[in-house]
Amino acid sequence: MADRTSKQPPDRSRDLIAGTPFRPRLGDLASDLAKDGRIGVVVALPSDESASYQLRPPGGGADWRARSDGATLRALPVPVTHATPMRRDAVYDHRAQQAALAVTVHFEDGGSCDAMLVLTPAQVELHHAQLERLLDARQSAQERAR
Template sequence: LSAGAPFHPRLGDLALDLAKGGRIGVVVALPSDSSASYQLRPPSGGEDWRASSDGTTLRPVPARPTHATPMQRDAIYDHRAQQAALPVTVHYEDGGTCDTLLVLTPGQVELYYAQLAKVIEAREAAREHAR
């Protein structure tokens, strides 16, 4: 079990329960005078379980990334690390974003250079065909 700041989810929130091996559940009941625990249910249905009312075993479920887009900044090559870095924005299901770097080995740079050249050729051929 990993100790950390308690998470106190609201009714309907998704929560990850460390005491259940990282199992994810929907909070269907909150701790109250009549219940000393959270009650969770698998999102797709199934058997409910309980988590301690102090929230120490619960964690928020992060939104999943949907895609990444290149930022309008130059890629850089670090010759000491022998890798390239392309600034990208990662987009999440909940509408959030995060700016980070896509790190590529020299072999990956060469592979994507060849693949992008083919995409550019296909785009140009489609433009010519449309005229």
């Protein structure tokens, strides 16, 4: 019998192919492949006066220029700080044998996005046991505080 898997998100590998242009805005951080991945803040955009992007190291230093088509520039991912459960019921899909919990993912820049935390049955059992211990610890602390 063939293994059943959940539906996968669309393939985004085309977006990561070398040469895919990234057109940053002023103030964006970018990695410049032409400078061995050097990271810089975009301080000037291509225009009638300048035929290239101008970047500066985040802590200051000598500026450099990058191609105006953005072919050597790559966006830097914004780090995730944490995820919080949303006020929605978790669901279990018996056919896929997966549980799903809606969460909000928070980023270092203050942004956020909604996502699904997908758990196998073993992960559900593990987290159930961990949450039960946390609830017991909370109740014990509340009783001691009385």
